[in-house]
Amino acid sequence: MLTNEDLAQAVITGHRGHQHHDVEDTLRGHGPVHQALLPSGLRISVITAGYERTRALLADPALSKDSDRLAAIIRAQLGPGELTAMHGPSMLMSDPPRHTRLRHLVSAAFTPHRVAELRPRIERITRDLLDAADTSRPVDLVRAIAYSLPITVICELLGAPAADHHQLREWTEQLMGDDETVTVPASQAMTGYLHDLITDTRRRGDTTGLLGALAATGTTDRLTPDELIAMAMLLIVAGHETTTNLIGNTVYALLTEPARWQAVSERPELVPAAIEETLRWDPPVRHATHRTSTRPIDVDGQTLPADEVVLINLGAAGRDPATTPHAHTYDLHRSSSTHTSFGHGIHFCLGAPLARMEAEISLTQLTTRWPHARLATANPPGRTDSAIMNGLTKLLITARC
Secondary structure: OOOHHHHHHHHHOOOOOOOHHHHHHHHHHOOOEEEEEOOOOOEEEEEOOOHHHHHHHHOOOOEEOOHHHHHHHHHHHHOOOOOOHHHOOOHHHOOOOHHHHHHHHHHHHOOHHHHHOOHHHHHHHHHHHHHHOOOOOOEEHHHHHHOHHHHHHHHHHHOOOHHHHHHHHHHHHHHOOOOHHHHHHHHHHHHHHHHHHHHHHHHHOOOOOHHHHHHHOOOOOOOOHHHHHHHHHHHHHHHHHHHHHHHHHHHHHHHOOHHHHHHHHHOHHHHHHHHHHHHHHOOOEOEEEEEEEOOOEEEOOEEEOOOOEEEEEOHHHHOOOOOOOOOOOOOOOOOOOOOOOOOOHHHOOOOHHHHHHHHHHHHHHHHHHOOOOEEOOOOOOOEOOOOOEOOEOOOEEEOOO
């Protein structure tokens, strides 16, 4: 029988050998605060709480996102060493007032109008990817669509050349792992690449792309070089990895019960409901990114100590039976799908509208183009080996009968 410690480690290590829903939900039933070790040896607290408590904790200022504070706590445990640029001074890893300033600057460049203008291009990219897929044999949905579409979109948005997309995807996969011998070199390589890309963008005076707009933002207040690189890395990694997982997880959820796929194929208006239900039931992000406790915090009767590195589980919150009837059932006809997959509070995901748009366009075209698709194997697909991300490494489907 697995102990709480075993379950907490399973939640952190990608649930190797376990059904991840069962692990997260069982751990939530055993209390909200659990000790675990990351593969690096870093001691952390994993929180598996209900929806309302998770939502409150995500917005709690006592759980800091400050990158300097996090780095100090990590080094106090593990000793001196280089951290990846994902821990750098982006808006994701900042508290107010720095977060307020950075969010304002990025929001000014990443406007709803800029996102809405992308729809025709996203539709065209999706059509081209589907046209290029060889349906005479099983198609790896992850490679063919789920990662190819978001990485293309975010790179075009930032102004990264098409020839570099695959390399950026490879660095992202390495950064999302837990092996520092891989993550740190990937961070160094990607930082160098982004420095050169930003330099070239400024030299050309190009402000049409998001990166150029960020580089030129403000005359009296602009992103520092470190902030700009950290922000560009965040936009590339978060801008495609999460959407890749959302598309893959949704397709898998629909195809595991063929009637779901058929229903969405026949009624495209169900696509948004499928996306929201996946965000609740099998979210693309396993844990919200690192926070640190600035003081002891009571979490439903358990004490989270000060100066703890904290990962808040999102899947267990979405499947909380207290807020979602029949929470373990994937239901396309829910009146609402309650989840925290895009976060809550000041760190609510700025890219949520873009992620939803990409998922909606790709799922609509997939189910319309391949209405008779089915899983090509009965074996469950592999999951990403990451404490943060929750996606599929491969998803083989038969696109036509």
